[in-house]
Amino acid sequence: MPDGSRSAENSSSHGADASPVRYQGVTKRYPGADSDAVHDLDLEIPSGEICVLVGPSGCGKTTAMRMVNRTVEMTSGDILIGDRSVKDGDAAILRREIGYVIQQIGLFPHRTIGQNIATVPKLLNWDKNRTDDRVTKLLDLTGLDPEFADRYPSQLSGGQQQRVGVARALAVDPPVMLMDEPFGAIDPISRGRLQNEFLRLQADIKKTILFVTHDVDEAIKMGDRIAVMKKGGEVAQFATPTELLMEPADDFVEDFVGADRALKRLALMRVRDVDLWNAPSTQAGRRSDDVLNELKTSEVPYAVLVDGENRPLGWLSTRDLDAETVPVHPDSTGVPMIDADTTLRDGLAQLLAGGSLYGTVVDGRGRLTGVLSVEIISDFLASKEAAEVAIPAVDRPHDD
């Protein structure tokens, strides 16, 4: 479980690890509108948890989130960060204490990556050394090369820019972060990787995070708790991902979560949590006969060619092993390579996308840990385990 038990004594001052966020009867009606965008919202987000606001477009999820940093002003009610109302004081000052990540990232194209990350420290007049140290630390934390500090945003890929966006939001170690569809503009493959990385990061920093998305799968993957919102700005259900999938509160939620709930349960399980199959692995230049012998008793009819670091390079069929020694080039390089931290659902998607029955599973450093097959997944779906609640639903990936 995430460490949600951090006590409320964490105030909302800088450097606090996290603070709880409480919505108290929050209502927003836009001028000229004839109904509320958000209606009488009560939510309590324990400190250190990711709360996902999910729902169809126009359900008020973004409005609900943006009232926290007052980029949208609420009509009535109150929001507390720790024990302080967001309405106290100047909005610009408040926003400097809340991390903010948006879908379009919004990096400043005229500032270097380092300057982008240093934006809020500079607004708060941190001295140069402290700022520089923080920038270096954040680049490291978000998996970016330290030499990126002097580059401009246009010189980075979309995924790298999004990491910078996260680093910028974390710059002054804010107790609360708002993330508005942060991975929405990223291609599906990179999105999965960024999600995994972010969960690993969150396991370390344990911020209180409000996360908006319209994608149920993302909500299930990212959320400790999920608030499903419906038109009119009301919460249809506020629950853990498991509860949501097992016991949808009403027809709307059931419909929204989707008819493929059984399949979605795959998203509650990670690849490393199931028993993977083993395939013979070998390096180029080894004796082919040894590998062929191993193949006879293997669950997988192919061998995996790996490099010196045990990182998979591709598959070898029996025909590839005709020669006396193992060839340098594998039969098919396009193996689906699956991150062990990926959910089973994404793993299956990768297998299907690759048109393959088998995929190599690698750990955080890219080393082979086993083979995922379509059969493993179908067996899992058929098992009693999948139908039960007692699966490690909200287990976050370990910090490896």
Added chain:
Amino acid sequence: MIDFVQIAAVDPDFFKDRSGGGCIQDNNLFCPGWVVDNYDRYVDPTLQHLVLVLSAVGIGFAIAFSLAILAHRRRWLASPFLAATGVLYTIPSISFFFLLLPLTGRGTTTAIIALTAFTLQIIFRNVLTGLRNVPVEVTEAARGIGYTPKQMLWRVEIPLAMPEIVAGLRIATVSTVALATLAVFANGGGLGGEIISGSNLTFKTGIIVAGSIAVVMAILFDALILLLGRLLTPWKRAAAL
């Protein structure tokens, strides 16, 4: 009617004690000898021309830039500002000089006012376009991060509008250098005087020399502002790598 074939020496002292010989008497297209002997007479008009251009563009920039920032904050102001500067841009400068006649008479001030009026639209349009082209996600992020409106304007919006601002400044400056030759009609000095006076518009070499100084001045200003723009937008170069 002016006789364009012969030099109509309105100013009898014009060619006195200046060598150049037959070339000038025959009014050939270009007499290098004239330039060698008379380069000093172009110094003052050139300096006056510089004063006209720098004053007009400087004042024009200050006014148009402020108007553009106002119109960026309050969108409804953009249309009236565009219309007003559009009228000032459309009225030919030479006409403007004399419309001012009853108010400011003839002289440098009149010339600068008319030239300034001409620059407003160009600069206003470019600054406003630049500010409006700042990506909305960037301003949203800036707001969400905790920039005050003023900090956002000076640290985010204006730097990002810089390419358009600089482009407007280039167009305005180069056009004004050319246009300022007309200031002579307002008694405003400048290189126009060397095109018209002394020879009453018939001395080819004089026209070419004064015209060329104006063209070179325009090119130098253009290059200078271009360079300034590069220095102010280092991220543009990085993107091109």
Added chain:
Amino acid sequence: MTAFASAPVAAFGLFGDAFNFVFSGREAATGGVQVGGPDAVFDLAVKQVEVTLLALGVAILLALPVGLILGHRGRGEFVAVTAGNAGRAIPELALIALMATAVGVGLFNLVVALAILGIPPILTNTFVGIRQVDRSSVEAAKGMGMSNREIITKVELPLAIPTIMGGVRTASINIIATATIAPLAGVLTLGDLIISRNVYGDAGVLAGAVLVALLALSLELALSGIQWALTSKGLKLQRA
């Protein structure tokens, strides 16, 4: 001169003189002859419009096709853009003076000189306007089997009209302004009232200035009307 010193009270007086100059004429400053009056002023205005439209027409005829073809092929960007920049740097006074002294006076030479001022903005804007047309529209036109000519006239030109007309308007402003100093090249336009102050007096100068300003504004208004009429409704809706 001294009369202007007591502006702005005297301003009204001088504007009144200018009004009289246009509608009833007055004795020349040099004495003797009657100058001004509706007929004479009308003739000058007609000449200025004639010169301006001729030059603008020539400039459009030369610059538009070249801009369209270069833009369509995506070639000659350097030429098109440099022309625009260089055009702005030409000092109008020197151009007219040199045309008159080195080539000769007269309507034809004047129109050529004015057209030279009009070509750069039209060429540049046409090129840029065509290049800015959404490439997918052009691809779609190609895919449906339109010829190059049809693509230019039915897709690119209509979509580029606002930008092209922007160039035409800049050109017209340059041309009509410079047509004001046409008397220096032997063609009598309204500018004569301004330039020949020794003949017409200050009332004539001011009358000329007002009329030139009105003429330029009317032409600009007319061209915006034409632009509005030429712009497709779909584009107008998009902008709104």
